[in-house]
Amino acid sequence: MKNMTLEQFANVVASNEPVPGGGSVAAVCGMLSAALSEMVANLTIGKKKYVEHEKEMFEIKEKASQLKSKLMDYIEKDSNAYNTVMDAYRLPKETPEEKEIRKLAIEEGSKLAAAIPLEVAYTSYEIMHLAEAVVLRGNSNAITDALVAAMLTRTAVLSALLNVRVNLSSISDEEFTVRYKEKSDLLEAKILNYEKKILEYSPF
Amino acid sequence: MKNMTLEQFANVVASNEPVPGGGSVAAVCGMLSAALSEMVANLTIGKKKYVEHEKEMFEIKEKASQLKSKLMDYIEKDSNAYNTVMDAYRLPKETPEEKEIRKLAIEEGSKLAAAIPLEVAYTSYEIMHLAEAVVLRGNSNAITDALVAAMLTRTAVLSALLNVRVNLSSISDEEFTVRYKEKSDLLEAKILNYEKKILEYSPF
Numbered sequence: 001m002k003n004m005t006l007e008q009f010a011n012v013v014a015s016n017e018p019v020p021g022g023g024s025v026a027a028v029c030g031m032l033s034a035a036l037s038e039m040v041a042n043l044t045i046g047k048k049k050y051v052e053h054e055k056e057m058f059e060i061k062e063k064a065s066q067l068k069s070k071l072m073d074y075i076e077k078d079s080n081a082y083n084t085v086m087d088a089y090r091l092p093k094e095t096p097e098e099k100e101i102r103k104l105a106i107e108e109g110s111k112l113a114a115a116i117p118l119e120v121a122y123t124s125y126e127i128m129h130l131a132e133a134v135v136l137r138g139n140s141n142a143i144t145d146a147l148v149a150a151m152l153t154r155t156a157v158l159s160a161l162l163n164v165r166v167n168l169s170s171i172s173d174e175e176f177t178v179r180y181k182e183k184s185d186l187l188e189a190k191i192l193n194y195e196k197k198i199l200e201y202s203p204f
Numbered sequence: 205m206k207n208m209t210l211e212q213f214a215n216v217v218a219s220n221e222p223v224p225g226g227g228s229v230a231a232v233c234g235m236l237s238a239a240l241s242e243m244v245a246n247l248t249i250g251k252k253k254y255v256e257h258e259k260e261m262f263e264i265k266e267k268a269s270q271l272k273s274k275l276m277d278y279i280e281k282d283s284n285a286y287n288t289v290m291d292a293y294r295l296p297k298e299t300p301e302e303k304e305i306r307k308l309a310i311e312e313g314s315k316l317a318a319a320i321p322l323e324v325a326y327t328s329y330e331i332m333h334l335a336e337a338v339v340l341r342g343n344s345n346a347i348t349d350a351l352v353a354a355m356l357t358r359t360a361v362l363s364a365l366l367n368v369r370v371n372l373s374s375i376s377d378e379e380f381t382v383r384y385k386e387k388s389d390l391l392e393a394k395i396l397n398y399e400k401k402i403l404e405y406s407p408f
Contacts, residue, residue: 006213006232006279007206010272013239016246018345022352025236028210029356032229035217042220068214075210141222144370148226148363152233155359159352165408166348204369 001076018086023078023117026159030124031071033131033152038064040134040142040149053137060130067127071156074120078163081116085109085170110170114180117163121187124156128191132198147202154195161188205280222290227282227321230363233356234328235275237335240353242268244338244346257341264334271331275360278324282367285320289313289374314374318384321367325391328360332395336402351406358399365392 001020004012009028013020041061044050050057088105092098131149138146161184168177205213205224213232217224245265248254254261292309296302335353342350365388372381 002211003209005207005209006235007276009210010235010239010276013236014242014246014269014272016243016249018243018247018349021243021346022240022349025240025352025356028236029233029359031210031214032217032232035214036226036229038218039220039222039225042218043222045220065218068218072211072214142225144363144366145222145226147366148229148359151359151362152229155233155352155355158355159348162348162351162406162408202366204366 001079002072019079019082020075021079021082022159023082023120023163024075026117026124026156026163027071027074027078027120029152029156029159030120030127031068031075033124033149033156034064034068034071034127036145036149036152037127037130037134038068040138040146041130043142044134044137044139047139050137050139056133056137060133064127064130067123067130070123071120074116074123078116078120081109081113085113085167107171107173110167111173111176114164114167114171117160117167118180118183121157121160121164121184124153124160125187125191125194127156128153128194128198132194135198135201143203147199150195150198154191157187157191205283206276223283223286224279225283225286226363227286227324227367228279230321230328230360230367231275231278231282231324233360233363234324234331235272235279237328237353237356237360238268238272238275238331240349240356241331241334241338242272244342244350244353245334247346248338248341248343251343254341254343260337260341264337268331268334271327271334274327275324278320278327282320282324285313285317289317289371311375311377314371315377315380318368318371318375318380321364321371322384322387325361325364325368325388328357328364329391329395329398331360332357332398332402336398339402339405347407351403354399354402358395361391361395 041057044057088109091102093102135146164184245261248261292313295306297306339350368388
């Protein structure tokens, strides 16, 4: 999916197929946020004024590049996880054995479809640390790019968490759903506060 | 730029060139939000349960598709506007005449670089109406996609407005800067309230 053009991707999102949808778009948001932080680090490196932050900027550039690639792969993984659930629903359900197999496949598929966006949410949360660092210590000519990175990360995390929650409703394993719900609630509260804090540094 | 793959686009954002940056990414966010609302309309059309909203969903699909295309073109327009300003700064400034021409070119370029993201912000704001409609009356199986559309629009508008404001600082025409600042402040307040209102419909 990362090999689709922006136009093609927008058009397949817009189509009457349920995927790629919000889950894949969440991963795109995280990916673009990482790209913006990487850019601000790049625009800071080599500038005399920021020499004391040079080492940190190299680390941010490296980390941002890794997380950008990771999320790029999750654009597709999220859609694949959805398809796994849909395939499970299409399994035969005539005999008790078939019914049991189908039920298990739906349960396992739904767990995967919740686990993938939770991973997107955690990965995007990591990216917020990079956005914060470039807002505070990056090239001030690129502060708006750094602030956009922070807002994009917030949207990536919240969007991914919606996709975690919607999948929990199809899972009967209560230990799993309680654990995922707790993680999601905690991460939601954290990212909302984190974005608020970073936007307070905005000169605008 | 819309013909770049997602991977290529992420990599040119991440590079040490200042554009494409947050302004182009804002347009991408608006474009993907429109695409998600279009998808939810598509997933609602033809479903018995939603027959009373069928006409509205066709209108949303049409409108979303138009705004998606419009924002797709703004991905590139935003970067071009930035380059116009940079070209102006590179003009010769030896003679008084050259200085005067350069000053005018910077002023006009900066006005364009503020006007383009304001257009992205207004266009993205229009998309919020589509997101609200599909959250409220679209296929409830796709409610998370509709909510992601709303969050993306908020980020598109706020990100574009940051790019309006950063360009105002290079403009000496006070009538222009006051007018743009007022428009930006109003739109910021409106989009924050609008997103808040829509997210209150979330079942999660």
